Amino acid sequence: MRLISALLLLLILRxxxxxxxxxxxxxxxxxxxxxxxxxxxxxxxxxxxMEAGEKYxxxxxxxxTGVQQHWPEDIHHLLLARNKIQVLRDNxxxxxxNLKSLDxxxxxxxxxxxxxxxxxxxxxxxxxxxxxxxxxxxxxxxxLPSLRYLRLYDNPWDCRCSLDSLVRTLQVPSNRNLGNYAxxxxxDSLRGQKLKKMRPELLCPEDxxxxxxGKTPQEGQGSLPKPPPIKKYPDANSLCxxxxxxxxxxDCKSKELKNIPSSLPSxxxxxxxxxxxxxxxxxxxxxxxxxLKLLNLSSNNLDQIDTAASTGLxxxxxxxxxxxxLSLSPSSAASTGLxxxxxxxxxxxxxxxxxxxxxSLHYFKYGVLEDLYFLRMLNLGDNPWVCDxxxxxxxYWLKHHPxxxxxxxxxxxxxxxxxxxxENYVKTYNGECPKDKDPQPGKGDTGQGxxxxxxxxxxEEAEMELLPKPLRDPRPKKYEVTRLT
Numbered sequence: 001m002r003l004i005s006a007l008l009l010l011l012i013l014r015x016x017x018x019x020x021x022x023x024x025x026x027x028x029x030x031x032x033x034x035x036x037x038x039x040x041x042x043x044x045x046x047x048x049x050m051e052a053g054e055k056y057x058x059x060x061x062x063x064x065t066g067v068q069q070h071w072p073e074d075i076h077h078l079l080l081a082r083n084k085i086q087v088l089r090d091n092x093x094x095x096x097x098n099l100k101s102l103d104x105x106x107x108x109x110x111x112x113x114x115x116x117x118x119x120x121x122x123x124x125x126x127x128x129x130x131x132x133x134x135x136x137x138x139x140x141x142x143x144l145p146s147l148r149y150l151r152l153y154d155n156p157w158d159c160r161c162s163l164d165s166l167v168r169t170l171q172v173p174s175n176r177n178l179g180n181y182a183x184x185x186x187x188d189s190l191r192g193q194k195l196k197k198m199r200p201e202l203l204c205p206e207d208x209x210x211x212x213x214g215k216t217p218q219e220g221q222g223s224l225p226k227p228p229p230i231k232k233y234p235d236a237n238s239l240c241x242x243x244x245x246x247x248x249x250x251d252c253k254s255k256e257l258k259n260i261p262s263s264l265p266s267x268x269x270x271x272x273x274x275x276x277x278x279x280x281x282x283x284x285x286x287x288x289x290x291x292l293k294l295l296n297l298s299s300n301n302l303d304q305i306d307t308a309a310s311t312g313l314x315x316x317x318x319x320x321x322x323x324x325x326l327s328l329s330p331s332s333a334a335s336t337g338l339x340x341x342x343x344x345x346x347x348x349x350x351x352x353x354x355x356x357x358x359x360s361l362h363y364f365k366y367g368v369l370e371d372l373y374f375l376r377m378l379n380l381g382d383n384p385w386v387c388d389x390x391x392x393x394x395x396y397w398l399k400h401h402p403x404x405x406x407x408x409x410x411x412x413x414x415x416x417x418x419x420x421x422x423e424n425y426v427k428t429y430n431g432e433c434p435k436d437k438d439p440q441p442g443k444g445d446t447g448q449g450x451x452x453x454x455x456x457x458x459x460e461e462a463e464m465e466l467l468p469k470p471l472r473d474p475r476p477k478k479y480e481v482t483r484l485t
Contacts, residue, residue, distance in 0.1 A: 048072065054100070059083070067092050077101045081127075081243065088112045094119035101125035103244060105151065108132055114139040125149040127244055134158040134186075138165035141178075151242065152182035157195065159184035161204040167195050181263060242268070250289075252276070253296075260285045270294040274355070277301055281344035283308040294353040298379070302359035307367045308342045345371050357408060358382040363390040369397050381408025387417045387425040395426045 046059040054076040064083040071078075073095045085107040093099065099120055109131035117123070117140065124146050133155040141147060157163060170179035184190040190202060239261055240252035249270040252261065257276040264271075269291050278300040286292060345351065351372055361383040369375070378398075385391060398406055409422040417425050 046071070048075075060103075069095070074098055077103075079103045080107070082106045084108055086110055088116035090115035091118050092116050096120065097122070099123055101127075101244065103127045104131070105243075106130040106241060110134070112136065112140060115143065116140070118143045120144055122146055125244060127151045127242075128155070130154045130241060132156060135160075135162045136166050137162065138169045140166075141169060148177055149244075150178040152179045152195070155182065156185040157182060158186045159190045159193070159195075159198070159203055160187070163195075164200060164203045167198065167200050167203060170196055171200070181265075264288045267291060272296045273300070275299045279360075280304045280306065282306050283342045283344055284346045285344050287347040290347050290349070292348055292351055295348070295351060296355045297359070298355045299358045302356065303361060305344050305361075305364065305368050307344075307365050343368050343371055345369070347371065349373055351375055353377040355379040356383070360384060362386040363388075364394045364397075366393045369394075375401070375404050378404055378406040379408060380406060381410075383408065384412040385409060385422055386413045387411035387420065387422060388414075389429075391422055392426060392429075395423055398423075 045062050046057055048055065048057050050056070055072070055074060056077045056079065057071060057075045058079045060079050060081045060083070062083055064080065065085060067080075067085075075096060076098055078093075078096065078099060078101070081103050082105075085104065086109060088104075088109065088111070090113045093102065093116070097119060100122055102117075102120070102123060102125070105127045106129075109128065110133060112128075112133065114137070117126070120143060123144050126144065126147060126149070129151040131154075133152075135158055136152075141150075159167075166179075169175065170182075179195055182195045184193045184195070184198070190198065239255050239257070240250050242265060243249045243251065247270055248265070248268045249272070250265060250268045251272050253272045254275040257273065257278055259278060260273070260281065264286065266288055268289055271286075271289065271292055271294070274296045275298075278297070279302060281297075281302065281304070283306055286295070345354075345368070348371060352374055354372070354375060354377070357379045358381070361380075363386060394409070398404060411417040411420045411422055411425055
C-alpha cells in the first residue's frame, strides 16, 4: 500500500514539473509580448493620415521624450507639439527625407545640436516656439535650404555673442518669414528687442564701444541702450499658442486678456479669444490678420464694438435707408472730402464664422458688420439684447445678407418684449405705423391707381415764380414720396 502511494506521489510530482515549466515559459512569453506591446502602443498612439495627397504623422500630446526610429519614413508632416522633448541630437530626423514641415512647439527644448536637422532638404516649415532655447547659430539652418517659415518666439533668447550668426541670418532680406517676433530675454539691456530688428553689433560689444569686461556700464560711457518701454497691450506671440496644422490657428483661450493682443500673426486663419475679459473692440483691431476665416470671441465681457469715421463716401441705400460706406482707394476717398465708417472687423474680408455668444452686447452700432462680405455663420446667443430702435441695424443687415445663418437673437429688455425673437419685435415696431388706404374714387386729386406709398404731385406755376430764374422751368415738376417703415 505504501509502495502504491509512493508511486502515485512520484507520478504527480513528475506531471507537475512540465506544467510549472510551461507556466514559466508562458509567463516569459507574456513578459516579452508585454514589452513588444508597450513599444507598439507608443507607436500606435501617433495618428497617421493623408490629406491633400500628403502623409501626416500626428504625435501631439503623447508625453514623448524623443523621436522613435521605427516611425514611417515617407511622411511629409511630423507633428510633435506639446510633448516632453528636451534635447535634439545630430541626425535626429535624417531618415525623414520627404519631410516638409516639423512642429516642435510647446516642448521643453533647451539644446539642439548643430546637425539635428541634417537630411531635411525638403523642409519648408519649422516651428520651435514656446520652448526653452537660449542660443542657436546659423549652423542649425544650413541643412535646411528650402526653409521658408521659422518660428522662434517665446524662447528665453540670450542675446550675446553666441547668437550673432543666427541674428544676422534672420535679418537677411530674403528671410522675411524666419524668426519673426522672437525677442531677447537676456541681458537686461537688450530685453524685449526683436532679433529681426536689433543691431547685431550689440550682441558682442568691443572694448570702448560697449561694456568693459567686469565693469558695469556708466551713463555717457558707451552704455548699451535701455530696454524699450512695455507695450500697452500684450504680445500675441508671447501669450498665445500658434498651431500650423491642420490649419494655422492662434489659441488665446483663457489667457485673462483684457484687450486684443498686439502683433497678430498675418497668416492665421483661425483665432480663439474665448473665455477672457475683453470688454471693447476698437476700430481695426484685426486688420493684420487679413486671412482670418474663423473668429471666436465668446464668453468675454464684450459690451461695445466701436466704429470710427474715415475719409470716404456715403450714400443713401434705397433698400434700408441707412448710410452705408463704399470701398474706395485712399486717393479717391480723400478727394471726396466725405466720410465712411471703419469698424473693429475692418479688413476681415474672408471671415466666414464669427462667435459673439455669451457676452454683454445690447445692440450693434451702425456699420459694425459692413466689412464681413463672406460671413456665413454668426452666433449671437446669451447676450442681453435690448429691443429698441438701436437693434434695427442688425436686423436690416441680416435681412439683406440671407446667406448668413445666425442664432441667439432674443430680446431681454424691455420687459414687455422679453423672450421675443428680435426679428418679431422689429416687425411689430413697423406694424405700429398707420396703414394708408387707397383714396376712394372721386375724392382727392391723386387719381385712379395711386397709393399712399407713391404719390405724384405737380407744382403750381405761381410757386415756380418764387424760385430764382435759373431754377424756373415751364414744365411741371414731379417728385416721388416713399413711405418709410
